[in-house]
Amino acid sequence: MSELRLKLLVWAALLLLGSLLALLGLRGLGELFRTAQQASTLEQALNLIEPRRAAPGRLEWLPDDPTPRPLEPFRRDEITSDYLLAHEELSHTHFTGETTGLRSYFQSGALEDALLMGQGPSGVMVDWKHRLRLHFYAPDGATVAFSDTYWYAQVSRQSPARLAERTLEVVMQLDDGNWRIHHWRLLQERPLPARLLPVSTAGVRGVNYQPRSHPFDLFGPGYEPREVLSDMRIGRMLGLGTWRVFVPYPPPPGYRQRLESFLSLAQDQQVRVVVTLLDGYTRYRFEDFPKVFAHLEELAPLLRHPAVWLVDAKNEPDRDYARAGQELVIEFLRAWSRALRYYSAKPITVGFIEPHPALVPELEVLSFHHYGTPAQLERRIEGFMKHQKPLLLEEFGFHTQRNKLPDPHSELEQAHHYQQVLQFTHRYNLGWLAWTLYDFDRGAMPGGRAVERHLGLLRADGTPKPVVQVLAGQPAPPLGWSERLGKWLVFWPLLLLGMGLLLGWRLWLTRRAA
Template identity: 25%
Template sequence: MIYRSFIISSFIAVNALILFGISQTLSFLNTGADRSMMLHIGVKNKQAYMPTVEWKDTINPARPIEKQTMFNIQKDYVNSWYVRNVGYTTYDSLGIFDFYTESARKHLVDGIHFNKTNDLKIVSTTLDHHLALDFYSADGQLVVFEDQNVRAYTQTFKKDSLQFETITTASYKIAMLLEDGFWRVRHIVKQPNSHITDTVKQKKTSYVKGNQIFVNNQPYQIKGINYYPQETPWDMFGEEFDISTIRKDFEIIKNAGLNTIRIFVPYDDFGKEFVQEVKLTKLQEVMDEAESNQLKVVLTLFDFYGNYAVDDWTFTHRHAEQIVSSIKEHPALLVWDIKNEPNLDFENRTKETVLAWLKEMIYQIRALDDEHPITIGWSSIESADILSDEVDIVSFHYYKDLAEFSESFKSLSSLDKPLVLQEFGLSSNKGLWSPFGNNEKDQAAYHEAFLKIIQENKLHYLSWTLYDFNNIPSAVVGRLPWRKNAQKHFGFIDAEGNKKDAFQFISY
């Protein structure tokens, strides 16, 4: 009986396994392959690359091209550049099989193999594409088009050491085939560049000539302050946004004899590459209130951003594009400030990577708005001359000993650019966490002395900051209580709303 039971049980188990295997095989054969699963880098699930793309010509006499077809061609073509760049960076050619035909991908795979063998790594991204349709077949299976004046940034590494970086402009003729419902690159041939005619605007609302700033053709001296509302520091456009509070603060600033404010656009909070309309509306309201109080605005575009990686560039370009396009016509706008204290990221992100991102961002913003000057808010006077040839205004922050300022400032005196002391101040934080710190009288004496230096050197200035704050986010200065406490007391007005001794020296 035991023997018979074993035989019967084994028979049932074997047949059950066979039936299960057959059912799984049939299920697999009856299910279409999910391309997003095949393409491991996930460009199907999440747009991982967002260069500027425009169709300059879509006329095709043989057969009109449908809008959906144009969208599909554009999407798969842009993704073909992305997987190619990823392949050269990671030596992984899997994504290339999704976006290139068999004959086209052979050259790419060979190139990736060559780079891997020779320990070369190419980090690259394209920044804009201008497409012009040449031919679309009657059967809808073949498309030929040009991609004119493609701007690309490339870093070349040898054994993880950066050898050189380049920005190139090239044009291409592309043939794509429709295979398995997806457009794949069949040929891509480099062409002579097309000429781009830039439209030169004569009228500028604010501009730089030599070492002077002009607004409406009149010399303009920046006398200003960095601004956050007292109750929402570093979260000005958040859930507690209150335009009536901002209106009252701008009146205080105007009545104190100042003419400029500096405000900040937090990259993540605004939605990164997909800027939220509600945030743009709040920013417009702030700009309107500044204009109502005859205040000009220095607008910092990238606060709390620290990636700079080449594969992140197109996302930051879309962020800047939406902010700049929305604000560039506003009469209160004075200067675009690209990034707050980017030199603090040199160690973690490498100086070369940060500077490359800054230079390209300057180019992008000038392409969107050539009427307003551009600056970068360096954290120290020693870094102020970095990219001085690229920017219109040289801006720097100073929180060191006041007695050392004049000597340090001499290094900038030869620059024929407007010089802006973009942040400076002293915390009146003497107390439990800083028994040897400065009190309010020390703070007042500091600002009185600094204003004399500012006047002597005809410096543009923006002090830090209007208010003392009750709460400082840990993301700003960390969690250490003595650092937080110091940051709370830089204001000219204390936490109870009383003007401190330094307020009389907020302006000269």
């Protein structure tokens, strides 16, 4: 009996122990599942910014203030990483209103401020060029205080673009292995004003320059200073003292050295330069500002070069309205032109086909492009004069491709076109830049347009066209009988051919019916 009771007690103990182990196992699995779920939620929160990433770019630490002890390099790296991630998440919140990820980077009063951003008007906010200066590092290694001066751009449908430099005082604490912003305070904010510089375009005579050896790639690997110098001397003999050039974006390697060489040659030859930026850029995304401004900072010393007369923010942005949206293009250019003014201290223009009224107040010079008739040009000039800005006919030209059907032109027609255009520019006292110095017998043309090869003042072999006489102040040579008849030489043969085909078809139908 005692042996049976002992066995029962053993089995009961084993059963109780098994139950306890099962309960502990289930609790452990539950805890493991809960931990995994929390990790998944945290990972989702940390990755919320990925669909619309607006990376602030490089962060720079300025020399520290005197502190109780130095900040270890690995701690500085941790703070740098977590602080930039916090700004990325803040940009994402401003764009989407989604605030879930903010708690991963903000706590206390800073979190309350960050959450308010999700309740405001949606739009794009991006910041860059963060410059941090350490003021305090706690002995326990878990608290730092620093100031941060950075640039930011903000735009929404409810308000125009805002570009400013801001300084914050920030306190970050180490929580569970991550640095979070607990407190911050705005110390200073400096919006960029649209201050305008005095400038005149009267008497400006110039050209849009593309080299013969590698057209539409001036600052690429084929850049040749001797060719540029020769062309500048030729341009000066033609009375073309202002040259417009294009800096591509993204820029090719070595472009900065080539642009510096070009500007030095221009200064030696007493040629003034219009530098057109962001050539080829069509996105107009505020999220691109960190990279675009890094490019601008690299260019800034050259934009202050004595040879630079005018900075052109963008070439023909109105061609991009359909792709990027007119409102976004204008707001991007508004912020971009103010930043250019800050970095270059030179007058600003935009190479519009048709200037947009909303951007006119931001510009010193109102530039426009015209490839229509001289009569149309006069009407456009009179319309633009209401803005009371110096006017620049930044592009105009006339092709000389004789086999361009149904609109062939000759070199004599080009000379007469220039003669009429320059009469209007003289009458209204505005500057002009012709397109372009040379015809091109090599290289790819924009959009594959063949007429781009025949818009030069000089032929591809360097010999002058009759239009050079007009530039020298002489009358254009008389038009020949072929120019006077013009399109009739094309129209009548086509008409007669069509009538002959129609008559032949009627005769064939008549015979077949018989």
